[in-house]
């Protein structure tokens with residue numbers, strides 16, 4: 001069978017926002033054939049870039065067994081997740097997808113490691129949702145939060161992300177530590193804690209940082225938008241190309257240079273009001289109002305105003321290309337204008353789930 005027994009990369013949640021940009025980048029690089037796994041099929045322009053597209057769930061162990069038997073995977077990007085807002089409506093499902101799914105993928109990666117005998121890198125996007133700031137005064141005082149502080153998440157998704165960071169560390173460093181049989185290596189788990197991500201090409205769904213991309217995409221389509229957080233709500237954000245670059249850079253870093261398993265990454269940290277101002281500069285007729293939903297606002301208030309990403313900068317050269325002005329001026333606005341003028345409807349834009 002063509003494509004078997006060659007080292008390949010697997011992306012779960014490939015149809016989501018990060019998957020979209022990552023597939024394109026990995027295909028440009030061309031060093032490994034790409035496998036994808038998602039409940040939803042990929043759009044045609046992405047499907048043609050991948051060697052094999054598996055449609056299914058990360059909870060289906062039989063499907064993972066099949067992939068294991070067909071391919072030698074040495075790089076995994078486990079992107080599938082159920083995000084913070086959706087998770088509050090279906091916490092048990094969120095736990096199944098985010099925790100049990102992660103466990104399945106870590107076991108899968110460990111089995112790959114043992115079956116082909118070569119290192120398996122496992123790249124995992126965690127989130128600022130892993131944090132839980134006690135109140136707004138503490139949030140303002142804390143400033144740029146370090147990786148090990150304020151880890152009391154208030155959402156199911158945040159709890160899931162924090163726990164699965166620990167699971168990854170366990171698989172990388174302590175998996176079966178009491179086993180009498182030698183393991184022949186553990187999974188090389190590496191994790192970034194992402195802020196809110198903003199893409200010009202996809203629209204998120206099910207998250208709580210969604211207000212920023214929603215504001216922009218509504219404005220670009222001439223649709224009014226009522227923002228569900230207060231004008232002064234502040235969390236960190238990042239342009240999607242920098243998020244993808246962070247994953248690829250961390251994947252490429254020599255293991256000896258990594259002093260941690262989990263790294264913060266940040267780029268800019270505007271208030272919702274500042275985002276509105278920037279959107280209005282490009283779309284002066286946009287109707288953007290504020291109608292805070294106190295419950296979703298509460299989640300945003302529990303996330304830090306900014307993150308300290310000095311460890312990522314020092315250990316693997318993390319350096320975002322886009323600050324706030326450049327993210328809008330050089331990436332978001334030009335591409336979003338093209339996307340909508342070019343005829344993409346909102347339905348064609350992709351949501352993360």
Ligand code: AKB
Nearest residue numbers: 083084127207208209
């Ligand atoms: C969400 O809002 O749930 C995500 C995140 C910040 O991880 N975008």
